[in-house]
Amino acid sequence: MIHRMQTFRERWTRFWFKPVGPLNLGLCRVLFFGAFFLFYLPQDVRAWAEVSDSFWMPIDLFKILHVPVLSGGLLAAIQGVWKVSLALSCLGLFTRPSTVTSFVLGAYLLGIPNNFGKTHHFDALVVIIFGIMALSHCGDGCSLDQLIRQARQRNTLSVHQPRMSGEYTWPVRAVWVMFALIFFAAGLSKLRHSGLEWILSDNMAIMLIQHHYHTANADPLVSWGLSLAQHIWLTRLMAAATVAFEVGYPLALFSRKARWVIVPSVFFMQLGIRVLMGPTFTQFLICNLFWIPWDRISLRFAEGVDKLVLRKRLVSRNEPTKHDT
Amino acid sequence: MSRIKNSLPARLQAFLANDKTRVLGMSKQRMLLVNAFIVFLVANSLFDIALDEQHWPFAQYDMYSDVERKYSVSKLELFGVEQEPPYHEIPLRGSYIQPFDQARLNAAFRRINSKEKREHSLNEALLDSLTRYEQLRLAGRHNGPPLQGVRLYKLRWRLDNQAENVDRPDRWELVAEVERP
Numbered sequence: 001m002i003h004r005m006q007t008f009r010e011r012w013t014r015f016w017f018k019p020v021g022p023l024n025l026g027l028c029r030v031l032f033f034g035a036f037f038l039f040y041l042p043q044d045v046r047a048w049a050e051v052s053d054s055f056w057m058p059i060d061l062f063k064i065l066h067v068p069v070l071s072g073g074l075l076a077a078i079q080g081v082w083k084v085s086l087a088l089s090c091l092g093l094f095t096r097p098s099t100v101t102s103f104v105l106g107a108y109l110l111g112i113p114n115n116f117g118k119t120h121h122f123d124a125l126v127v128i129i130f131g132i133m134a135l136s137h138c139g140d141g142c143s144l145d146q147l148i149r150q151a152r153q154r155n156t157l158s159v160h161q162p163r164m165s166g167e168y169t170w171p172v173r174a175v176w177v178m179f180a181l182i183f184f185a186a187g188l189s190k191l192r193h194s195g196l197e198w199i200l201s202d203n204m205a206i207m208l209i210q211h212h213y214h215t216a217n218a219d220p221l222v223s224w225g226l227s228l229a230q231h232i233w234l235t236r237l238m239a240a241a242t243v244a245f246e247v248g249y250p251l252a253l254f255s256r257k258a259r260w261v262i263v264p265s266v267f268f269m270q271l272g273i274r275v276l277m278g279p280t281f282t283q284f285l286i287c288n289l290f291w292i293p294w295d296r297i298s299l300r301f302a303e304g305v306d307k308l309v310l311r312k313r314l315v316s317r318n319e320p321t322k323h324d325t
Numbered sequence: 326m327s328r329i330k331n332s333l334p335a336r337l338q339a340f341l342a343n344d345k346t347r348v349l350g351m352s353k354q355r356m357l358l359v360n361a362f363i364v365f366l367v368a369n370s371l372f373d374i375a376l377d378e379q380h381w382p383f384a385q386y387d388m389y390s391d392v393e394r395k396y397s398v399s400k401l402e403l404f405g406v407e408q409e410p411p412y413h414e415i416p417l418r419g420s421y422i423q424p425f426d427q428a429r430l431n432a433a434f435r436r437i438n439s440k441e442k443r444e445h446s447l448n449e450a451l452l453d454s455l456t457r458y459e460q461l462r463l464a465g466r467h468n469g470p471p472l473q474g475v476r477l478y479k480l481r482w483r484l485d486n487q488a489e490n491v492d493r494p495d496r497w498e499l500v501a502e503v504e505r506p
Contacts, residue, residue, distance in 0.1 A: 013349070016359075016360075016363065017349045017351065017356070019349055019350055045424070047423060047424035047457075048424055050457065050460075051424070051453065051457070052449055052450060052452075053449075054437065054446045054447075054449040054450040054453065055433050055437075055453070057433070057436060059380075059381045060380050061380070061381055061382075107382070111381060111382075113424065113429070114381055116425070116433055117425075117429050117430065117432045117433025117434075117436055118428060118432035118433065119381050119384070120428075120429070121386060121388065123382075124381060124383070124384060127382040128382050128383075132366075135359070135362055164350060165349065165350025165351060166349035166350055166351055166356075167349075167350055167351055167355075170359055174363060177366070177367065178366065178370070181367070181370040181371070181374070182370075182384075183386075184374070185370070185373070185374045185384070185385050186386040186387075186388070186390075188374065189385055189386055189387040189390040190389070190390045192377065193387065193390040193391050194390060194392035197392045198390070201392060202393075202394075202396075203392045203393050203394075206393040206394075206395070206396055206484065207389065207393055209396070209484045209486070209488060210393065210398045210484065212488035212491060213398050213400075213482060213488065213491055214402075214416075214418060214427055214491070215398065215400060215427070215428065215431075216427070216428050217426040217427060217429065218426070218427075223487075223488075226487055226488060229486070
């Protein structure tokens with residue numbers, strides 16, 4: 001029993017806290033907050049302040065904490081502060097207060113629409129990742145805070161070197177685990193509510209047609225879904241693949257090979273849902289950036305640039321000058 | 326801080342005091358905090374999955390989990406009645422219903438319509454939709470015509486393979502209507 005506990009503890013520590021440098025998490029921070037700053041910049045929640053109370057059906061978070069929808073003026077101010085905090089989080093300036101503000105105000109602002117009749121799941125993962133980033137040390141790499149810190153330390157004798165730490169592993173892994181839980185839940189829910197009938201019946205074909213009757217938050221981008229629905233075997237295959245990838249998503253946490261198959265497949269599945277059926281999963285698609293090893297990509301890119309510069313120098317050295325001729 | 330530490334169980338105090346190894350680049354207090362946060366995230370997710378409930382931002386992600394058996398679709402839809410004769414009815418979607426989207430507005434009306442004492446709430450919600458439509462129109466946020474009222478219908482279609490009947494539901498059932506006061 002003790003041996004098992006020790007093995008579990010070792011595996012837990014290895015998964016969550018494997019020491020790495022701060023670059024990958026820093027780049028994830030830049031891309032994540034940058035993308036969502038651009039995504040939410042044109043959006044405006046002020047209109048919810050004017051919606052009648054007859055539509056007010058608060059979700060638990062708002063009901064339990066007695067959170068109201070503030071006036072339009074206050075909402076404008078809050079969303080202004082929030083968008084600035086998203087930009088600062090991206091730049092890595094005042095990173096801790098910026099990411100905490102992004103989380104707290106983001107949970108409020110993104111939660112508001114869900115109190116009016118229907119809870120959309122599109123923003124839920126984003127709020128959770130805001131929370132993860134707020135608690136993490138994501139400002140230690142690739143940030144203005146780090147540059148300022150280094151500049152200050154140059155004036156003193158000790159120069160701070162970026163260290164390897166488990167601190168930069170767990171936030172990325174936490175996002176992975178949330179992805180795995182979300183898709184596992186979606187797959188399990190289908191099996192729990194409908195069993196194999198979800199796959200083996202005309203269910204997918206019917207859904208593909210239904211979505212051309214303006215039933216989702218957005219309409220399909222193309223009418224290919226209608227053609228696909230005519231081939232029942234194909235729709236059943238699509239349904240089977242959907243459930244298999246969703247239920248099997250947790251495998252991506254532990255197997256690199258599975259990760260290479262499952263993560264891109266589910267990414268394109270969500271893209272396919274948008275194109276063929278309508279529901280928008282833009283936020284989910286963006287969050288997939290946490291699966292990419294940005295530190296390795298940036299290192300390869302830097303190596304490539306170095307090689308190019310070196311080759312250019314060699315070529316320019318070997319080139320005959322006018323004096324030689 | 327020391328008072329908090331002293332109030333912890335003896336084993337936990339000893340664990341926290343033993344902060345000589347920072348092998349993972351993290352203090353033990355920090356490690357505890359992060360582990361507690363991870364457990365919080367995972368436990369909340371598993372809780373909702375196990376109980377088939379949702380507590381936003383955590384959820385069981387049950388969308389599209391019910392099987393569709395009939396080649397039909399029904400939904401509530403809001404229509405505006407134009408102010409000028411011949412008083413055409415136009416479906417209110419997209420920019421006409423901001424900040425709602427189609428799915429959220431349908432779901433909201435469905436929930437209001439399922440209440441026991443629904444008449445007052447329904448009328449209020451419809452009047453609110455009409456007022457918002459006009460405010461958006463006057464603000465130049467859409468190019469829709471002026472409306473004299475709105476009607477909420479329950480629509481039902483038999484599915485067409487090419488969805489050619491999307492503008493011609495098989496059944497229209499008037500649920501409620503309001504006119505401009």
